[in-house]
Amino acid sequence: MTDYPIRHIDSNPTQAGLASMLANVTFTDRETDNLQMQILQPWGLVDEKGKDRLYPAVVFVQGSGWTFPHVYFQIPQLSQLARQGYVVATVTHRSMENGHRAPAYLLDVKAAIRFLRAQADTLHIDPERIGIWGTSSGANAALLAGLTIDDPKYRIDEWNKESDSVSYVVDCFGPADTVEMVDNFLKSLEKGKAALEQLSAREQEIQTKALASLKKDMHNFVGSDGGKLDLDLVRELSPIHQIKKDEDYPPVLILHGDQDELVDYKQSVELYKALVDNGNTAEMITVDGGQHEDGFWSQEVLDAIWDFIGRWS
Structure with missing residues (x-):
């Protein structure tokens, strides 16, 4: 008698563990230099009862030497976060190559945070649980965003009724002392x-x-x-010089390779010490032998970042 084995897999009505992508979402309203973000979402946007789910969000800023970021570069890794239940927005900012001097990049990153908060219901975001993560120059932006929360000096017209506050900062080999x-x-x-x-x-x-x-x-x-x-502007853009005595800042995770030839590893060590000495919550991970991007990334590094984000979201 012929056997016809059929494998059975349980259905997944809430689409748990899956992710989807919203491409090219515009978050500024300008005549020129309009900016877009790529948004990754958990696929399960409603629960078993049909009620909308709200997820913590992560704003990601790719390093670019303060030029226009390559927003797709880390999407394969960022999708891990989306599948774990986070809305992840990889954002752009204006480029110094096009005549946009600092702090234009910081103004744009803060505008992106405010946009996500303004569109929280539509994007299934919990507006009280938004963090920021950056690499290299993007980490410089992330650090400054965390150290200058709701500072009117960096508030522009876009979504200016919203807060640009963040719950935590993840800094991967960012310039801490410009x-x-x-x-x-x-x-x-x-x-x-x-x-x-x-x-x-x-x-x-x-x-x-x-x-x-x-x-x-x-x-x-x-x-x-x-x-x-x-x-004066150089000092203003230096995270280590933005730390004000006894000021309460969001938790910061600093990761840096000790063989980085582009951004001095010692800058991250000094930033870590300055935050701890100021009474702020900070953690640091050294990637032994890690260079600038090259040789830095591993699943162990990503898991450490996921752990930190999970604890502070």
């Missing part, structure tokens, strides 16, 4: 100029162009109309 970063840049510029005399004519031409490009990038980021760097 004062030191710019100081090192200026020293490198002088060293590069001094070395020109020892180069051949062709090498001098290449080095001169490289130095001019670096100088242009720095001016695009924190330059003033007078052509000089705005050192």
Whole structure:
């Protein structure tokens, strides 16, 4: 007698463990430079009784050297969070390459947070449970968002009736001390100029162009109309210099590879110490041998981030 085995799997009426994506959601209303985010949601937007579910949300800011972020870069990893029951929005901001000097990137990230809070019901978000996570320059934005909550200095027209508060910050290898970063840049510029005399004519031409490009990038980021760097602005964009004595800040998780050649690992250590010494909740994870993005990521790193987000959402 022929056997016809059939496997049976229970139905999943609430779509638990699955995720969906809302692509290219516009969160600004401007004549030019309108910005969009990509939103990942748990698939189960209603419970067994047909009532709308509200989920904690995570705002993710991809590192980009303060240029336009590649919003799709981490979506494969971010989908893990969505499948665990989080709404995840990977957001964009204006680029310094297009003439948008700092703090334009921070203003836009804060606008994205306020948009999510304003659209919380539609997007199935619990407005009291929104956190932020960033990498590299995106982590600088995330840190500043957490350290300057509802500061009117960084409030623009979009969704300005909403709060830009966050419940926690996850910082992956972000520049924590832009004062030191710019100081090192200026020293490198002088060293590069001094070395020109020892180069051949062709090498001098290449080095001169490289130095001019670096100088242009720095001016695009924190330059003033007078052509000089705005050192007050540089300090303002430095998270470690934003920490105010006895101020209550959201919990911060700092992760950094100790072989990072782009953003000094010591900056994260000093930021961690400054937060702890100020009485704030902070945790730090060192990725041994980790560089800047390269060799940094692993499932163990992601699981540590998921654990922190779960505890503070």
